[in-house]
Amino acid sequence: MKKNEKKTEQNIMVIFLLFVMSCFVFSCKEDKVDSKSHDPSKAVEITDFSPKSGSARTRLFIYGKNFGDDISQIKVKIGGLEAKVIGSNGECIYCVVPQRAFDGTIEVLIGGENETPVTAEASEKFTYEKKSMVSTLCGTISETGEYTVTDGPFEKAGFKYTTWLSFDPQNPNHLYAVEDYAGIRLIDLEKREVSTVVTCGQMNIARPRTIAWSPDGNTMYVSNDQGSEDGISNVALKREENFLRAEVATRSRSCNGAAVHPVNGEIYYSQWEGGSIWRDELDGQPRKELFKIWANSYEIGIIFHPTGNYAYMLGHNFHAIVKSTYNWEKKQLEVPQPFVGEYGSPGWLDGVGTQARIDSPWQGVFVKNEEYVKQGKSDVYDFYFADRSTHSIRKITPEGMLVTVAGRGSEGLDSNVWGYVDGDLRKEARFNQPRGIAYDEKSATFYISDSENRRIRSITIEGETDAVKSDKEAEVKP
Incomplete structure (x- = not known):
């Protein structure tokens, strides 16, 4: 069991490194993406996400603006259910699709525990594929x-x-x-x-x-x-x-x-x-x-x-x-x-x-x-x-x-x-x-x-x- 858990941890690290690289390549079609903090004076915007469909545990990338890079301040809801946020560089959030996210709506909420969150919703829905x-x-x-x-x-x-x-x-x-x-x-x-x-x-x-x-x-x-x-x-x-x-x-x-x-x-x-x-x-x-x-x-x-x-x-x-x-x-x-x-x-x-x-x-x-x-x-x-x-x-x-x-x-x-x-x-x-x-x-x-x-x-x-x-x-x- 210890061996399996160690391998799982290594896999997670590899996935996160790939996430960071993918954000540089794909987010917002810019030549360079800088890690930056959320600016509360500006709106949060979702411009795209990938992939467009998948089942529970699908690794989802959400692209946009003004997300910030502090994942303790970032919440993502898919189909109304909270998704696990793995990382963010300000313009790309990496998260995992939760189980039973049937509705497919994608929301990003930015803010601390005692703050009213700034929200954004994708214009397109994620197609949730049922899978046990x-x-x-x-x-x-x-x-x-x-x-x-x-x-x-x-x-x-x-x-x-x-x-x-x-x-x-x-x-x-x-x-x-x-x-x-x-x-x-x-x-x-x-x-x-x-x-x-x-x-x-x-x-x-x-x-x-x-x-x-x-x-x-x-x-x-x-x-x-x-x-x-x-x-x-x-x-x-x-x-x-x-x-x-x-x-x-x-x-x-x-x-x-x-x-x-x-x-x-x-x-x-x-x-x-x-x-x-x-x-x-x-x-x-x-x-x-x-x-x-x-x-x-x-x-x-x-x-x-x-x-x-x-x-x-x-x-x-x-x-x-x-x-x-x-x-x-x-x-x-x-x-x-x-x-x-x-x-x-x-x-x-x-x-x-x-x-x-x-x-x-x-x-x-x-x-x-x-x-x-x-x-x-x-x-x-x-x-x-x-x-x-x-x-x-x-x-x-x-x-x-x-x-x-x-x-x-x-x-x-x-x-x-x-x-x-x-x-x-x-x-x-x-x-x-x-x-x-x-x-x-x-x-x-x-x-x-x-x-x-x-x-x-x-x-x-x-x-x-x-x-x-x-x-x-x-x-x-x-």
């Missing part, structure tokens, strides 16, 4: 790769090892992150800040593993991994108490994950010993062991389909995903059947069902596919999941077609498939052991806990992704 991208939301690491667990604004917040993400079902701006052996953090997307909600040792939580919610969204269940048979395996935190007090929900040893049925509300959780799945009505009655998945010493994550008709069980260390149908009459999950990947055969191979290969699938999320709705399919949800040891985000269709959506890019960088690179989903982006994943339907954005990179990454879906294209190609193949 991986970017970094938050997580600070030093140049030497050091990190500290720190609360605060996104620009300063630091993470240890996030493994699970969960949106508050009643507040789409609150994203909770589980940090292994550390606690639970709250990522506030509106305030753009991170805070610590629970630290290990508080509320009888020794090692938090997953977060699940009651059907009404008023109770948060945190699974707790500890070694006592009579120890606490799940705690319940109530919204009415601001999630500040925990009640014992279930007891067992070595709980690796839990899920609540989205309609009936009973809780299901896995136990490391025996690879077993347990059911609890949360009514004070004895828990019930439903079945075992293969053998002893297996970590299993459970994710329910939004309808409650079935659940996927992700074998973190047996490299397969199985499907368990829900029996509505008995109100319980049935013995699961193999679905994607093959038990004990880790690998990275897109394909169908047990012919495909995965490696340490961790958390997943169901996402509605509007094309399926138009086609009248009975199941209209795809399943996206973080495949930890292939360093990628992958998708499963209802029929069991597995496609890699993001990660393992930048082939020319080095011989690795892992690392820390933002950009195009498959051509550029890299992750390092992603585990958690959550999805905001309103903004069509995925959030990824990129564990070994100590960062929270995001995937903004704008256009037709390579994964969608792969699906279409697969449909016409015999």
Whole structure:
């Protein structure tokens, strides 16, 4: 990762030097361009920009007059969204197009924090091309790769090892992150800040593993991994108490994950010993062991389909995903059947069902596919999941077609498939052991806990992704 970051810094320096030279060559058709300060007595003018079109992260040059060379005084908005300003020589601004700048208007605002800015708007619009991208939301690491667990604004917040993400079902701006052996953090997307909600040792939580919610969204269940048979395996935190007090929900040893049925509300959780799945009505009655998945010493994550008709069980260390149908009459999950990947055969191979290969699938999320709705399919949800040891985000269709959506890019960088690179989903982006994943339907954005990179990454879906294209190609193949 350090090697990749060093190369990224070198690339940025090269780009900036090229920017300076390009401004001398192209700006305003003058023989010479001198770096100069903004003159507040004169108007700011935009005469041209280049290129005329592009996607998010396109490097844009804005030409004009009286910009000044102090980038702390310069703001650029594209499509109404603030763009990152890299440099200016007074008559040429170098900036980066932000995501979702659909409108394409270009504005330059010159002035300090407490000043009324002098503005100029280009007469022509930038043509924004939709493109899905991986970017970094938050997580600070030093140049030497050091990190500290720190609360605060996104620009300063630091993470240890996030493994699970969960949106508050009643507040789409609150994203909770589980940090292994550390606690639970709250990522506030509106305030753009991170805070610590629970630290290990508080509320009888020794090692938090997953977060699940009651059907009404008023109770948060945190699974707790500890070694006592009579120890606490799940705690319940109530919204009415601001999630500040925990009640014992279930007891067992070595709980690796839990899920609540989205309609009936009973809780299901896995136990490391025996690879077993347990059911609890949360009514004070004895828990019930439903079945075992293969053998002893297996970590299993459970994710329910939004309808409650079935659940996927992700074998973190047996490299397969199985499907368990829900029996509505008995109100319980049935013995699961193999679905994607093959038990004990880790690998990275897109394909169908047990012919495909995965490696340490961790958390997943169901996402509605509007094309399926138009086609009248009975199941209209795809399943996206973080495949930890292939360093990628992958998708499963209802029929069991597995496609890699993001990660393992930048082939020319080095011989690795892992690392820390933002950009195009498959051509550029890299992750390092992603585990958690959550999805905001309103903004069509995925959030990824990129564990070994100590960062929270995001995937903004704008256009037709390579994964969608792969699906279409697969449909016409015999």
